[in-house]
Amino acid sequence: MSAELQELAAKAWVYGFPLVFDLDQVNRFVAEGMGSLDAAPFNTFGHARTLAGPRDTFVSVNNDTIYSIAQIDLAHGPQLLRVPDSGGAYYVLQFVDAWTNNFAYVGKRATGTAAGRFLLTGPEWSGEVPDGATRIAFPTAVGTIIGRWACDGEADLERVKELQSALTLEPVGDQEPAQGLPAPDPNVPEELRFWEKLRVYSQAYPPAAQDLVAQQAFAPLGLLETGPSPYLEAPPDLASVLTAGAEAGHQSLVTALKSGAGGAVVNGWQLMYHAFDYNDDFFEVGTLDSPEWRIEDRSKALGLRAGAAMAGLWGNHGYEAAYAPIYHDSEGNELSGEHDYTLTFAPTPPVDAFWSITMYDLPEFFLVDNPIDRYSIGDRTPGLIFADDGSLTITLSTVAPADPAARANWLPTPAAGFRPLLRMYSPKAEVFDGTFEIPPFVRTR
Template sequence: MKNQEPLQDIAYDAFVYAYPLMEQVKTVNGMFQFTGLIPNKPNMNPKLPWENIGMPIVAPNLTSMTGGVFVDISHGPVTLEIPEVKDRYIVYQCIDVFTHNFFYLGTRANNGEAGRFVFYNKHQQLPNNDATPVLMEGDHAIVVIRIDIANEDEYARVRAIQDAIQIVDAPQEHRSYPTYDEKKAFSPDFVEYVNELLTEVPDTETALFERFAAIGIMRDVSLTAEQTAEVQAGIDAAYAAIRQEAANLQVGNGYLGATTIFGTREYLDGNYMGRAAGANFGLWGNSKEEANYFMSFVEGEGDIVFTKENLPPLSEIGFYSITAHDENVHVKPNEFDSYVLTMDKMRFEEDGSLVVKFSSQPEEGNWLYTPGGKLIILVRVYQPDPDRIVDYVPPPFVKR
């Protein structure tokens, strides 16, 4: 008789697979509750980004207004209409139930052109509405929308863009979405989230799901107390490994980076631990072609000196920003209104280098406020050179 694979090993791999799906459920549940997000209706945040200063928000984006669409194609295709936007950066990041970035629209992806895009699955017939077809896996997706804004004078323009983003064709019926419960998510019952989210096994993962069936994924099983304990041991080991992997996203010079753990299913190519570490590091990170993030945990006052050769590598339409956060990655108010440096505000040296200063009192040049103590510096690089960004490491923070 063939030896059966230990349930602990199966549970380990299954939890690594399921963890980002469950983290997304948790986040979407929060959006349902606190932002009023509902299926197939655009949900736009009217707040200016700098109104997030002082709020308990992790790594708030201080240069973009945001919005989202929760797409539900369970009862038929859904058509999204977007306006032309050529005067500023805009991105529509489309994230499926697996947390893959399966599609993009916006400045980089379609040159900011207007259009209609119909989301559908392989079993559905496309409507005759001349929209560009966008194939999805699963019934649900989230479209995260970010629109750059420089100052309050641009508010009316950005709000007009938000208002022009519409769902123009969608079924009235929706499929239920799971309710997140942390105790359940970290117990052998976590399999229920996968079973609720998915209606079929992905074509490329048949063998994987045949293994997962032993613990109740896409199959009814009854586990003994001993088997349940074995599954729990696999879950505990998997979560510890995910946290360790997320903590080890070191790219050099004291920075954590995540340039290779977000993307399409094809790009990730079975890197389930990387996908899980990405969800633990920060859900909904962009694919490397769109945006990259470098985070450094430092202390005290100091400087970062970018030589011309070591500035973030950009595409022709790329740009970057630098933000200072407290040790909780929050942005606290300060009397100088010093929070973020964007490229249009940076002052470069004659040789093309860039010096960024972090201290408690204003300084000439590129200065960001820090009260001293622990500090987290975040370098955001948008629309980089996709080939060079993979190996890029920002220069280190040098303490004074």
């Protein structure tokens, strides 16, 4: 086995993982749905009617907002998106292309909360934009809109449902039905199926021009071949290289995520405020095209893109929502349900919208089932007890605390390893300039 070729395969796996993982989820949402989100065809919104719970098996799904998600296919023409007036309430529609680039935002921070119309167009589209509409150009013919509506619990659900019902998509002009994703050859052996998907998808949805150079280098792996799949009867040496490269690429990504993926680490928290800055090419409405929100080193950007997909697919740019995951306590030990912890905020995170800490299991990053149905805790959690000095101490444990105050502020953990995630929606400047410091997890048992 050529060591150089295996190294190339590992690099190609990291490069292509976001595309394959993303489009696997696109197919899933169209064919099966996800937990509280029923399946919805292309160019149609599927709406969750409750906050996400353990049956919503999606990587790092949030428990703060109600989701409205649409898979978009613009191969046959544009779609007209209508958004309602939210009456000043927070919401965001995030636009993601097939390579997981966040390329547009509509919502309170980006465009305000008044009603609006947006023309969604595919690559190489030309035509007239309807009066009163704003064009949003998709870098790839297929993409995803992830809508998040702020919801203050059960009593607020009806308000959110009314907004969801007023969120619509409709084709512009006569169009054939959406064609959906191209089908990789189903007869390719399971261990090589990732490579077949990457080959087919990368040709159907070309990346940004600057990434084509990197993609061309993967020719020895068969990824540039057109027509019948080269993996149906791949030579044993090539099959071994691809299998070993995939394992090496996957392991390198897991290791990078646990170590902070090259970002700053403060009190064990990985400050992933710039984990979604890898888009360097496509800036539509609501995005910030400025140096502090771009990554100059393209190789680093592609690695971050893969890590962001694995640990937080469809996450926002930091200026929309800042994320900080944590794997270790104040002593550097991995977090585990075998122990109890406290986390004391003094002050609480500075935001213009809201903040939360959500509990996830490992290695899937799914929500954790628990006896009180509490999957996150934050500034909108009812009944929290603050100390006289205004600080907030959260208890994290498998078993409910006996102390009433600790129980009021309890976030249940799984019995095994876990990884919480702090989200700060519409974060203030103190989050980014270091004025606000996230406190450590302190083991108490």
